[in-house]
Amino acid sequence: MAEAAPKQRSPAAPRPVRCIVKLGGAAITNKGELESIDEESLRSACAQLRQAMSDGTAPEKVRGMDWSRRPGDPADPVVDAEGFAGMAGLGLDSNFVVVHGAGSFGHFQASRSGVHKGGLHSTLVKAGFVATRISVTSLNQEIVRALAREGIPSVGMSPFACGWSTQRRNLASANASQIIESLHAGFVPVLHGDAVLDESLDCTILSGDVIIRHLAQLLTPKYVVFLTDVHGVYDRPPTDPNAVLLKEIEVDDNGGWSIVKPALEGNRKGVEISVAAHDTTGGMETKILEAAVIARLGVDVYITKVDTEHSLRALKGDVNTSSDDWLGTVIRAAK
Ligand SMILES: Nc1ncnc2c1ncn2[C@@H]1O[C@H](COP(=O)(O)OP(=O)(O)OP(=O)(O)O)[C@@H](O)[C@H]1O
Numbered sequence: 001m002a003e004a005a006p007k008q009r010s011p012a013a014p015r016p017v018r019c020i021v022k023l024g025g026a027a028i029t030n031k032g033e034l035e036s037i038d039e040e041s042l043r044s045a046c047a048q049l050r051q052a053m054s055d056g057t058a059p060e061k062v063r064g065m066d067w068s069r070r071p072g073d074p075a076d077p078v079v080d081a082e083g084f085a086g087m088a089g090l091g092l093d094s095n096f097v098v099v100h101g102a103g104s105f106g107h108f109q110a111s112r113s114g115v116h117k118g119g120l121h122s123t124l125v126k127a128g129f130v131a132t133r134i135s136v137t138s139l140n141q142e143i144v145r146a147l148a149r150e151g152i153p154s155v156g157m158s159p160f161a162c163g164w165s166t167q168r169r170n171l172a173s174a175n176a177s178q179i180i181e182s183l184h185a186g187f188v189p190v191l192h193g194d195a196v197l198d199e200s201l202d203c204t205i206l207s208g209d210v211i212i213r214h215l216a217q218l219l220t221p222k223y224v225v226f227l228t229d230v231h232g233v234y235d236r237p238p239t240d241p242n243a244v245l246l247k248e249i250e251v252d253d254n255g256g257w258s259i260v261k262p263a264l265e266g267n268r269k270g271v272e273i274s275v276a277a278h279d280t281t282g283g284m285e286t287k288i289l290e291a292a293v294i295a296r297l298g299v300d301v302y303i304t305k306v307d308t309e310h311s312l313r314a315l316k317g318d319v320n321t322s323s324d325d326w327l328g329t330v331i332r333a334a335k
């Protein structure tokens, strides 16, 4: 059945968004360890985002915007007020939207309680809804802080708190006016996969991948990047030593897709996917389905591995499929 269009109260976007990026939960958390951030990958993703945003006038010295005290910090944080006051601007083309997944935050709480299946009359589901939101919003806070430490003017935004809701897991209400106003004011909105209310099921889990697709439909960015823990989409789970990285996938007008590169032999033309047991949102399968919808809009989608030269090139929009030195998957509309 066709998905009903979400109700909108969104003002027109002021200037084209350059990139919507998903910091995948698998990329920035240690998925096997409850509520554990992969600090190095997160730091790298934020530093690469700063590089990708830099318009050439950004000062080399990063002026951090996280002015809060961390547990164990001996002194008050350094606030470089004079440095900021002396700057004409941040030197960043910050017209990006960041969305992150849950990884080892949120999925565990949601799957243990069944929040994704709904039924808020159950006290377990109700408690799980609360626990899931505590977990994903605490990750959101850490990601906003990591971006702020790179001098990126980021602001956290929760879909649930913005009133987003679903109808049988499809987006039903998704007002983006606050996101658009924030972009207009020069901030980088940082959204996340969330527990939300559902008109039929009471509640469910809204994946970051679905949020990205909706925002791409609304904002038509120049390109969309998914950073995850593998180099891209393979013809079978990448744990299989014979898995082949699919470098280019084309999506036709009917939503059908075909593998353009590499040319695979007869019986190897599909994609086989495995999804972790605790994953409540469909893993790589959801990502490919949402990426195909985005590609049909004429927006190129790059899926690649965090903390690599390939992720930096994707974030800069500098991907050329005719050369072989970029590792990742491009999903684009058939010409
Ligand atoms: N055919 C496949 N190609 C690529 N990855 C696959 C495939 N099948 C399974 N996977 C798994 O999909 C995982 C990435 O998808 P996943 O949804 O977990 O990423 P994410 O967006 O980074 O995380 P999250 O959903 O927590 O935000 C990889 O760890 C990989 O092992």
Ligand SMILES: C=C(C)CCOP(=O)(O)O
Pocket: 025, 100, 101, 102, 103, 105, 106, 107, 110, 132, 136, 192, 193, 194, 195, 205, 206, 207, 208, 209, 280, 281
């Ligand atoms: C609250 C949760 C579990 C959000 C899931 O979002 P995703 O990791 O992007 O699929």
